[in-house]
Amino acid sequence: MSANSSFLTSTIGKKYLMALTAIVWSLFVMVHMIGNMLIVVGAEAYNNYSHALTSNPMIYLIEAFLVAVLLFHAVTGLTLVVRNSRTKPKFYSVTPMREKSASIASRTMIYTGTATLAFVIWHLITFKFGPTYFVTYNGVEMRDIYKLVIEKFHEPLYVAGYAVVMILIGFHLFHGVQSIFQTLGISHPRYNKFFKFFGYTYAVVVAAGFISQPLFVFFAR
Amino acid sequence: MKSKSSNTHMTLHLKVWRQKGPHAEGKLCDYELEGVNPDMSFLEMLDILNQKLILKGEEPVAFEHDCREGICGSCSMVIDGNPHGPQKSTTACQLHMRHYRDGQTIVIEPFRAKAFPVMKDLVVDRSAFDRVIQSGGYISVNTGSSPDGNALPIAKEKADLAFDAATCIGCGACVAACRNGAAMLFVSAKVSQLALLPQGQAERSERVAKMVYQMDAEDFGACTNMGSCAGACPKDISLENIARLNREFMRSMVSGRKSYPRGDGANEGSPA
Incomplete structure (x- = not known):
């Protein structure tokens, strides 16, 4: 058995894969959240930003990469969950206490992760493959994604569902981001508190940022 | 720390995992144990339970122990869902009954993991x-x-x-x-x-x-x-x-x- 294949089939190797793919999507959601903040600036800024991204030919490569990474993360995660359900066949009749227990975020990664995957599909159907409006700025015709977003973010049920999913994604990141450091072996007594703080803050910023946008549109646009 | 007199004896309701062998079905069995001294260690409390079971002609609860001073790693039980009990940085043998109160129910189970199959009662194969x-x-x-x-x-x-x-x-x-x-x-x-x-x-x-x-x-x-x-x-x-x-x-x-x-x-x- 070659070193690589044994590395990838080992539990630690799989965790490395989880962490590396997690970095890609953690960065993606942060950038996506910051970019979407242009909704506050206005229709032209938002549409120009969207047009700049989608008109770049590299977009297909990047999209394919993101989808592949997400599916890889999901499948690897699933194999670990299946293994772990086999290696812990029975739980205790009493729930453990304090530091001998595990946090809600860490225990529910498979559920928050599944919800995230379902949301990504729903999200693409709603926006990327949703109704296409057009608008022209300075002679350039482009998709008026702003109009669609404003429409969607005025549906109370959509906004509520969106907020709930963002909270679930926040939970996923809350355990996930700080966990990346530990899995990759980036650990030092002097900096570990910072890594945890960074991971928790990252999760809160992404979730709060994404939730603020539909709320802003719903109440102020 | 609560200063309890050593003479104050407690009565405990124990729910202990009993399993005859590696392939037998196990279940939690109820025992009422009187006269538990707060100065006893958790394992000493189980010793008392076992003495009473033996006198009644029943099978004593199997559990692993050796040094009873927290350095050998033999004791292996889960007390109310916590390995080695609720105290931090403490082995089960160094857990003392003064942390429990009269009339309390304590659930005692073996370590649970596929790699640690239960051999008997609280004993697992490590x-x-x-x-x-x-x-x-x-x-x-x-x-x-x-x-x-x-x-x-x-x-x-x-x-x-x-x-x-x-x-x-x-x-x-x-x-x-x-x-x-x-x-x-x-x-x-x-x-x-x-x-x-x-x-x-x-x-x-x-x-x-x-x-x-x-x-x-x-x-x-x-x-x-x-x-x-x-x-x-x-x-x-x-x-x-x-x-x-x-x-x-x-x-x-x-x-x-x-x-x-x-x-x-x-x-x-x-x-x-």
């Missing part, structure tokens, strides 16, 4: 740990006269970290606490202890690979960084050891030999 150690948790040395003192300089920080890792008593509470039944804290302590010291360098790459493969072969789970292992550890082994294990494993994959024989626990002799 030989999977032995096989992980046999696969690489040692150093090969040429025996002879003892080396000169200070012939091998070791930095204070490294010595401290290695010693912290070496305090692992191999009790398996980390596996019992883990919702995945993972043995990462144990393996990481054993790998760290040797990887940090000069004596462990010769087999460094080979050791971590072999121990991790053996760990996987023994059906321990995968780590999800929940951290309950470190919380349950009676010796306070730090999660930093798991990060070091991850690092050492990657280092071994990048710089080590192309492949290592997988998990039969045998000593393969000279390192790469």
